Amino acid sequence: MMQESGTETKSNGSAIQNGSSGGNHLLPCAGLREGRSNGETTAADAGAADLAHVQQQQQQQQALQVARQLLLQQQQQQQVSGLKSPKRNDKQPALQVPVSVAMMTPQVITPQQMQQILQQQVLSPQQLQVLLQQQQALMLQQQQLQEFYKKQQEQLQLQLLQQQHAGKQPKEQQQVATQQLAFQQQLLQMQQLQQQHLLSLQRQGLLTIQPGQPALPLQPLAQGMIPTELQQLWKEVTSAHSAEETAGSNHSSLDLTTTCVSSSAPSKTSLIMNPHASTNGQLSVHTPKRESLSHEEHPHSHPLYGHGVCKWPGCEAVCEDFQSFLKHLNSEHALDDRSTAQCRVQMQVVQQLELQLAKDKERLQAMMTHLHVKSTEPKAAPQPLNLVSSVTLSKSASEASPQSLPHTPTTPTAPITPVTQGPSVITTTSMHTVGPIRRRYSDKYNVPISSDIAQNQEFYKNAEVRPPFTYASLIRQAILESPEKQLTLNEIYNWFTRMFAYFRRNAATWKNAVRHNLSLHKCFVRVENVKGAVWTVDEVEFQKRRPQKISGNPSLIKNMQSSHAYCTPLNAALQASMAENSIPLYTTASMGNPTLGNLASAIREELNGAMEHTNSNESDSSPGRSPMQAVHPVHVKEEPLDPEEAEGPLSLVTTANHSPDFDHDRDYEDEPVNEDME
């Protein structure tokens, strides 16, 4: 006995390499420029004809040299007093890359790196404090540098004005302006690197920045030149660079200009948001030039532009064409505090999503592993697989929760525990079932078995899970699916084995059950045929079958509602997880299947019926679920919400004062009510 129960139970960032972790997101400009030397800049300067201009250039060069000295000091200081951990040093590509890269590196302690440091406990709290102090010292130096820059900028602007009035060559002006811009961008880059670092410190709780305290004064720098001017200069500089980059040069030289250029505003977004860091701190960054090229080739392929709307987070400005979008992008989303903050937010969003994705993938893997193991387990577990067990009520649902599943407390999805039941909850409809382990929901909630089987066909065929339907329902379905609405017993067998992997085992048991059901239920009529005996379905009789009604049990109703509440988030989580793994989702709800409507109706009806029953407090066993009952105060035996099941006239299944109206067993067929009916 009950071997079958045992059977039921059975069935029942790649870029982080060479120590150059993702923290080098902000290194792309340096990486791109590592082949550059400032000698190129001076060579360009040497080509200036105007002596006065040359002198100005020399002044600027001197200023830049001072700035470089400051930056080099920063670098050296950082290298000397930097992190002491060998691991940390390993992660520092600065010593192996050009100075232009190395210069930026000490400040590029990104959140990832900080987290790694903290997680690996490479640094002691004291070391972290030292690190923090160093960063703060760097900030002070940065401010000094900015002050120096401001003075220099004023000078340069004055000179520019003078040159303009004197009718200087535009090329020379641009050279001056280029250097100005370069220096601007260098500072911007540094500021943002520091911002990044400060952010990471904030995340680690090591640094607290008051709300009113601006992290870094980016705005004044961004206002240094008007956007059109910046764009113009940018284009010229980048076009010149593309040729220069191929030549290669002294890697040890510090080229502020080239470093700065690559970090100008248009590329900043991609710099920050591009997670695909390459090795050794060299990132494949979209330079604006490349971007513009790609936009020319694919004028609507900008990730921030789609459907005529700017997709900058929180913007959604309507841009009629791509040009207007670019104008909008450059004007509204230039490099400023706001854009930087938005980029940071977006970066965190992406990080969170990646983290979530990784967790979900891990969980899915564990689930699938678990289910696979479970499905191939021997018949040891006596717990029957509950395909229709309630999400909230079923004992097996909680008891069977596999411990192998990784605990993911951060997962925002709704209760995952029911999912642990595995295939049993893949179908939305099954999650509504509030029945005992052996209940089959098709009879309870009038869920169209045909729809469920059709939608989950592949699942049932491949997974050794018991279909959540009674034998009677399955037999009926098999017969109704046949062209002639009649099947021999063997054909019924074949249908079972063909449609359900579960019935490919223990044939003796379930076949016996099939035969038993065929004989037991009046709804199955045996017809002698030429071929032999075939079985047909008497729909009227079948409709007479009464599912176990839900009486006015408040707890049951509550549980049903709660289980329904689980449906949406759970389904969403399932859908998301399965979609990301390209697994077909056998749900009725998520696919927008009309079955959902039937299901919802069924639940509503069920709930209403239960409520009505509770309110009416009738002794009648009628659930009172059907709207027909409002018209006919007589007992409605069954009111199939499934259109297919509703084919039979309701009047036929309406009886009066029929208490044991389930006409399941022939034992009952002599009941007076049935006699009256028939």
Add this chain to the structure above:
DNA sequence: GGCATTCTAAACACGT
């Protein structure tokens, strides 16, 4: 606790 429903197991009969 009793009843209803469903499932499982088994026994039996009958035909091929």
Add this chain to the structure above:
DNA sequence: GACGTGTTTAGAATGC
């Protein structure tokens, strides 16, 4: 006799 089909009975599990 083996096997398939059909019927019947009994017991267990579960929900009402």
